[in-house]
Amino acid sequence: MVRLPLTPAELERGARLGALLRRARGERTMLEVALDAEVSPETLRKIESGRVATPAFPTIAAIAAVLGLSLDAVWTEITETATAEKPRGPGQRLAS
Numbered sequence: 001m002v003r004l005p006l007t008p009a010e011l012e013r014g015a016r017l018g019a020l021l022r023r024a025r026g027e028r029t030m031l032e033v034a035l036d037a038e039v040s041p042e043t044l045r046k047i048e049s050g051r052v053a054t055p056a057f058p059t060i061a062a063i064a065a066v067l068g069l070s071l072d073a074v075w076t077e078i079t080e081t082a083t084a085e086k087p088r089g090p091g092q093r094l095a096s
Contacts, residue, residue: 006053014053016078017060022048024067037062 006014021044025033030048034041039059046052047063064074 011050011053013078014047015050017053017055017074018048018050020069020074020077021063021067024069033063033066037066039063 025048030044031041034044037044037059039062043052043055043059044063047055047059060074061071064071
């Protein structure tokens with residue numbers, strides 16, 4: 001299977017995801033969080049560093065659960081900047 005290169009938007013979203021997870025992890029070690037989420041520490045390290053910009057949904061769900069983050073909050077935060085930067089077309093309005 002050939003994997004297409006990631007778009008700049010996907011790379012940026014991956015960087016925001018990594019930053020969010022690092023902040024949410026706080027004082028906890030990467031090893032502790034990875035083991036609690038049942039993912040490898042290397043996987044968590046790659047996600048936090050942005051090297052894996054599009055991790056699998058079950059991986060993010062497990063990490064988010066361990067960190068006490070809702071998936072809605074994760075999605076909102078990692079897409080917030082991209083959504084804010086998109087120009088609105090005629091007839092489109094901001095979500096309330």
